[in-house]
Amino acid sequence: MSCDQPVGPADIAEAVRQILASHIRMVDGRCRGCFNQSSRIIPHPCTPFDWATAVEARNLTLKVVNA
């Protein structure tokens, strides 16, 4: 297995990628992804973004540990 492989199921890695790509802080501090998906005004970082960054940080930590 390549060390570039994400830790965990591929669908989780894909979900993280999509969240990080779409849930972006706008100039007024709102989350663009949440607003586009549900027209809700949510301050960034939103819950999905927090989840994605937590998963990504955990995967990076595991990669370092396993290196």
Ligand SMILES: [Zn+2]
């Ligand atoms: Zn969001």
